[in-house]
Amino acid sequence: MQHEEESTLFGLMAEFETPDDLLVAAKATFAAGYRKIDGYSPLPVHGLGDAIGFPRTKLPWLVFCFGILGGICGYGLCYWVSVIDYPMNIAGKPLHSGPMFIPVTFELTILFAALSAAFGMFIANGLPQPYHPVFNVESFARASQDRFFLSIEADDPQFDLDKTRNFLNGLNPHEVAEVEN
Amino acid sequence: MAQVFPRSANWASKASILAALLIVASILGVVLNINRIDYVSMVGVAIDQPVHFSHKHHVTGMGIDCRYCHTTVEVSAFAGVPPTETCMTCHSQIWTEAPILEPVRASFRDNKAIEWNRVHDLPDFVYFNHSIHVSQGIGCQSCHGQVDQMPLMMKAHTLNMEWCLDCHRDPAQFIRPRDQVFNMNYEYPANQETLGKSLVADYDVQTSQLTNCSICHR
Amino acid sequence: MSEAAKTPYKPPVPELGPGQTSYTSITEKISGIVLTRNTPVAWFIFFAIGFLLLHGLMVGVPYLLFEGVGIWGLNNPVGWGWAIINFVWWIGIGHAGTLISAVLLLFRQKWRTSINRAAEAMTIFAVLCAMQFPLLHTGRPWLACYWLLPYPNSMDIWPQFRSPLIWDVFAVSTYLTVSLVFWFVGLVPDFASMRDRTKNRIGQVIYGMLSLGWRGSAIHWERYEMASLLLAGLSTPLVLSVHSVVSFDFAVALIPGWHTTIFPPYFVAGAIYAGFAMVLTLMIPMRMIYGLEDFINERHLNNMAKVMLASGMIVAYGYFMEQLIAWYSASTYEGFMMQNRMHGPYSAYYFFLILCNIVVPQLLWIRYFRTNMFWLFFVCQFINVGMWLERFIIVVTSLHRDFMPSSWDMFHPTIWDITIYVGTIGLFTVLFFLFIRGVPMISLHEIRTLLVSKDHK
Amino acid sequence: MNDSIYEESTALHPYLDTLQQRALIVGVLGIIATIVGYFTAHEQFFRSYLLAFTFWIGLPLGSIGILMIHHVGGGTWAFSIRRLLEAGSRTLPLMFFLSLPILFLGMHELYEWTHLEVVAHDDILLHKAPYLNESFFIIRTFFYFAVWGILAFFLNRWSLQQDKTTETYPTHRLQIISGPGIVLFFLTVTMASIDWLMSLEPHWFSTIFGVIYIVGMGLMTWGFMYLVALPLSRRKPLDWLITEQRLRDLGTFMLACVMLWAYTSFSQLLIIWSANLPEEITWFITRLEGGWQYIGYGMVLFHFAVPFLFLISSTMKSKTKLLSFLAIGLIFMRLVDLYWIIAPAFTKVPAEHGPSFHSTGITLHWLDLAIPIGIGGILISLFFSQLKKRILIAQNDPRFTDLFDSDKNHG
């Protein structure tokens, strides 16, 4: 069953030449009630996320939490090692020598936060995903070079092959292509 | 543009990342524990010896005290491996024909020491003193295990530094009355926690110094 | 002032040269360096030189491991010789990359886009070179992991968290990790471009794997930009901390000449100083070899020279404060150290250092020297040497005359000091040229954004 | 455009007058209290006065420094508050007059090294005597003010010149003077911080001290500029220039200063604390006992942690009310910071022989608040009166035109 469905159509894809065209088209598409849409561009297009109705990413919160976690781990590590597990009098410093634990705490805060930023982004984006239906479109190779694409996916409730194609053609694209699944 | 990758690449890529993580984790696990496994630490492994001397037979069977052979254990750093003469004290009379004892007799005849292989071989940068442990109430058994039950000698503990420190940080866990040091069947009382503390105080064990580097590394 | 009155105001040159007008041309130009254009002869020459120098490391390191650190010129008062000098030098060089990619991103300086990829690569390679020295200095690096890393080892001992050397381990390894991650994150969309441009099946697979299946989705870009911004925000304090921690290696000790509170900011400034000099040392030839005049133009040179000038003045401020407080403190030891530094056996080095780091770079006040490639390159070489000398002066002059005159000694580097140092230069060169050969050396997707703002103009 | 901005600037005068008058009233009240304090608590007076002086000089000096950085580095943020900064820099003469009481009345009360009988028995002070003596101190202070005055004079003069001509040479001159000017500025402010603050405890020294002082001044100036820029952003002619983004930028600069302050202060603490040398650590011992440590902890919390957490979030940074509270808090914490540097120097346990470093305990005198309020009121009043003297947007700066274009696009 599912196999059958997948093999038919992923959606329709319109090709544009400039980011502004894409932005305008995306806004129009969203306004027309389509929700399962996505834009593809070789560079980040400001406002495109808003235009296709993507809410603000929660990534900063993740990073903040991981940063705090890293800080706790860093200070906790220093404290546990130096005070609890391996207490040793070094240069007459108190076992709990706060200022000297700060550098490691700081570095681990950064490390945790930075790793969570990068990997959080990849995971949230579902990468790695080497295979994706959009790659089936012949001209899509230029999505990473100099062209801008807008796709409306077939499982959008409003999707209707002919109507949607007409709609996309109305947005003055360079080309509209069917995306095989 | 054609697809570069087949559809299966999607799960394969994720699975391979996961697998790589797992492999790294397991390698780390091995590295962390390599010194703790018996293969490396030789715990429970009987090293081949020129004579298959049985502590079990001599101690449990014959009732010979540790100090009968390891005569210097109470007074020096080194417990002492008995000279052939000690063996021959009895074995000049009994089991005189036993082939298993031929190396002993040969050693006695030729005045050549038997070359025992060390079982408890600490690194050379570790200074271990038997006498202080014995006189402060650390039983033989605490480090060497149930030697009286060992037909062939083997390590009972890793002798890794973490094992040493386990006691040095809190000797009250293992300390026993002095007259029980050579008792191979000593059982720690239920109130070892309190008893240990009082013994540590009685024997004037300076716990604060026991983890100084120079206590063992001199 | 009269000259100023005559000089008319010159508006800044745009970040992107006139030759680049479309996304297509940018993509072609930059990816072509890797994919289509013939590898220039200069590449082979530089690579060969680097590969030759790399043998210094190939020979030096095994011999060092076999014989021990005694083959170096270390002696009793000077227990830290070239190893720490080279370490600090390399780490310092690394700092420019992060500064360009992170700090300038936060300050929305668009000129950074054409140099940040190469500068970050330089950071990573420099940190790799740097890391070798403390590791090799342990004599037995294979043992070093339990001295350096806190893991539950069978000795039940832990690194000493009150030691700045452990802070160094954390700082440098965090720095390397975060730099690598940041670099890779920046590369992912470009790998996608490469995947889509290459005709070679193997290239498609390799770039395809590296690009993680990037398809430039708008949602992805949203998260991607946020992640880049966050990484930049995190890298900025990180880069400050790394050289500060390196400076703590010295400052936390009680040696006169090391123990001074200005060290952290002064080291950071020195690192940026040296790093920009190295970036320019690399980018000026790159620009010529690959014809990148559109991407690296007068504006970039000018701005980088300005950054160098600013950081150089902070370094000079550090020197000045050291001198001033050495006198002001009325400490005999500080005073002697300064006297010895200036008038002792190493005074020639000291004054050459002043020449390299302070006197010559004063040329950069003049716009001509900031934008003339030859002179800029010339000044950069002085700074590269001068920053190495600075670490030499800090390490050697502070140590070689100990508190006890009976333990005074001079430091003489051996052939192995030189071999291994030169070897790391070789390693750096080889890695850098491999990078140029296999990876787009200018960030494609970020350069494209320049075109957007240009369109709007 | 020039004309309309002139009109709009003039139209703003009544508003600025109100602010100026209010500040003046507060200032006069504070000055009266100050004069009362001079006669009732003579010894304490100069301590509090030094606190107020070193605190408020941050405004003109910070303005000069930021102006020069702007001229060297450019940046869109700077044009929006350039006239504010220039007005700030023109308050410098007042601070010069306010420095005279320290030089000619209070030096002996404040600085141990002016006591010749102490110096004669102290090898370290004898060593420093060529530098730390009364006449050289006075000469140096005059010199600093001369340098700052010259910088401020030309920064203002050429900026005004640029208003009147479309040729670009005044801007170019500003750029030319600013580079060396920053160098001179850093050196003189560093020396001034050594003179005014570090030599309160003449045995102590720290090479980073000047940097900490400069960063603190920057923080205070950014905070002050935010507070002034915020109401102006709702009024013509600056309403379109001081956008939300610009205000956020000011927040970012506050964040940068907060972080730099934490970084430099922590570096100083860590290096001195870990080395534990008797000639250095004593300064911290005085300040980390007898109740002073709580001020120290408070600064970790309110001079760094809390503002840091608020400022890293761009959402929080957009909340102007929150940020203006934060700016007030940070300016206050700057005062506390200086208080923590100055006041403990006078609370040492008297010792028979040799220097002592233990603190007798925390003290707070009403003058410690009254004098800063008095001086601050006068200074702010002067600031507004200076602000009125020029139109509020600098004209004809060629860089401004470039950025203004891009600004329209982003806006």
Add this chain to the structure above:
Amino acid sequence: MLASSGCELRQAMYNQEKYEPLEASAFFDDGLSFRNQVTGTVARGQMMLDTHYYQGMVDGQLASTLPVTVSQELLERGQERFNIFCSPCHDQTGSGNGMIVKRGLKQPPSFHQQRLRDIPVGHFYDVITNGFGVMYSYASRIPVEDRWAIAAYIKVLQLSQNVEFDQLPAEDQRQLQ
């Protein structure tokens, strides 16, 4: 970095170029790192001129007195050492039925025979020092002080198994009745 894994594995410092007690030596012909004293040398503390103490002899006769002061500690020490070194053959009562004897060693005489009760205490010292019959010398295993302690203890052991009722204090007499 790879090389650093397993970094705690044995290294050169574990076996340094120094001798531990009883370690074999490749340097000396006899293969011992332990050096025997050169014949004829007398080290400090080896000037054993006190024949009573060191040889158990007084005027060429076995000493009938102890060269050490009898005390509770000495006797307890003697008891402990006796149980360690002597009891395997002599058993703890001194009857000569120790475990080793049960395994085939020639039975030593019981201490509780009149001949040995009457023998001077120096005899026991002498036997421990020099051996007797099939008994080996224990001189290398038992220090002089301990030998006297054992000798004294044997005397007490003999006495405890053969004491005249009249000599006992009243308390013990009560116990017997």
Add this chain to the structure above:
Amino acid sequence: MAEHDKSDSNPGYETTDAHIMPLAFTGLSMAVLVIVSFISMIVLFKVFAYYQPIFDDPVPSLASARITSDAPRLQIDPPAQKIALELGNKDILSSYGWVDEQVKVARIPIERALALTSQGQLPLINQEQTAQ
């Protein structure tokens, strides 16, 4: 190979399949066989055991005489022997008793003897002559 070629529609794998019923029948019959042989072996052994004495030679008289003691000659449990010895000794060493009540010679616990002799209440040897 030849067989493969014969089939025109070669699916690439073996098409024939095993028959279940004969296999099951074989298994079942083997199981029955095993059970039957076990049972018959039990019976057989019982029979042998019953008749064996009849075929054996008569037992020599020494054979029964040789088993004189329950204690094995090999030391099966040396520790027990050791403990027994120790306990016996301890008993002797810690109790009062008469060696010969007639001549009033007794034994006393060793601890007591140690105490008495060290306190001089029992004459050990002539201590006045002790040297040192």
